[in-house]
Amino acid sequence: MNRLGRGAIMMCLGVVLGRLLWTGGFGWFVQQRMRWPLILATIMLLFLGGIECFRAINEERDAPDTATRSVAPSIGWMLILPLVVLLSVAPTGLGAAAADRVDAYVPTQQNNPFEPLPETGLVEMRVFDFLDRAVWDEERSLEDRVVRLEGLVVNDPAIPDGFRLTRFSVSCCAADGIPLQVALRNTGAPLENDTWVTADVVWIPPAVPYIETEGEWIIEAEARSLEIAPAGVPNDPYESPY
């Protein structure tokens, strides 16, 4: 890899990151709080890459025979692969395929007492909090309350009249994503996997308390109304465990 190649590959990486930041597409791969570190890294990559290209072009003018010298190991060309993969496969983030591979989140932390919910009306809530309250809230604050959840559809043969409303909890990057799932019943016409929906739901209290249930805990809710997200996907597809 000669100097111009080294500069070019850094610029390339900088442009890829810059575009992911510009379109917001980086949110599919990493947590939102990585925005500023990524912006700084992008600036640094473009700066280093720019200087290297500039020096390479000068070198070529002043001393053409040294300009073709190798200044970096060829393993560096691997850095083009993220761009190649982004262009050819167009990955779309974690969805049903990932949810089927990883154990769903189990609310293990007793956060009592929970903050009281607003007296009346619809409550917007993270799927994370919904699951925590459903399992641990001693006041049973979710009972008979309409809660708005946002997530994507993961169909499950065990839920013939609905699906698993799924949102991923991601603390750093998508590779550490953990699915948060509510078994949603009574959702009407079947939807395709990975459709983003906004659902107003009411928790279905379990017949036997979850903690006395053997095996997987299934937190159920009944859909009151369901809307397919108009924009396709939200700006921030993942929830953060923080």
Place this chain on the structure above:
Amino acid sequence: MNPTGEGAAADDRHALLDHRHDDHSHDDHDHDHGHDHAHGTGRFALGPWSLLLPIFAALLLRNRIGWFEGETVRLWATLFVSVCVQAVPFLVLGVVISGLIAAFVSPDLVERFVPKRPLFAVPSAGLAGMALPGCECGSVPIAGRLVSAGTPPAAALTFLLAAPAINPVVLISTAVAFPGEGRLVLARFLASLIAAMAVGSWWARRNDESLLAQLRHEHEHEGSRWSEFIDVAARDLVHAGGYLVLGAMAAATLQLIVPRSALDVVADNELLSILMFAALAILLSICSEADAFVAAGLPQFSLTSRLVFLVVGPVIDLKLVAMHAGVFGRRFAAIFAPVTLLVAVASAVVIGQVLL
């Protein structure tokens, strides 16, 4: 683009680390005598135009091959790209620091400030690891440059292992993932620090400089300090970054092959679950800032076995082995990886027994 030849690997190490700074020439700016002699001029060096080929290929293949639409391939791509995107800011921070070390830290300076005796150098290097916020990708090029600037390898390796495991960001995220389990945070801190210092002391005792000798390769540098900084930062970035991409590919592949939901089988057996968590830490290659959340999501396992996961992951995993092999050499990685793994597991088990 073939990184596999033995000759190429040796060359790579020179490329990263032959840039030991020489104090006498920093004000002498001369373009005709280049900055690098490790690569022969006779070797054909690919230019930037070769980048266009894979990009064109990717654009041509897009939407043409059904295989790329498959959900497994898409998931693989998501995991691969996300590991890369997550690592880049830490890698950039790492190479900025490694560039500063190469340009501004002379061997004299190291001699004056780094204790010579391993008895002092190793613990101070371990504690110095607390000062680098971030995860493991950034500390590899830094440790490489520390060695080439004249730091005793035992101290640099202790820093390499300690930095990603015991910095405040990692400890805080562990505390958030395990609320009310303050002892686990303490156990992680102690077990990681002890493991890092044990490996450092082992290296000091081993006293075999031959494996890392190429890092000490003397090199007269010509050009200003800033030009050296840019040169070293760019080279380390492209070099360590290349290996990082390789490691990210391996990690994404293994995330698909080793589903986390297949783990329950061994939950009842403590020994098996310890071994399994050590293996998982290596195969999944999850960032040290995030691994606590994954461990918290597996409550059916004992705290000690999950501590093994938290202690092993930051010091050794697939992407780190790839980066170690690239930066320090394959022979080094072949010895360093198993020793580090054993020490980390042992340290986590002992601390786990005592504290948890």
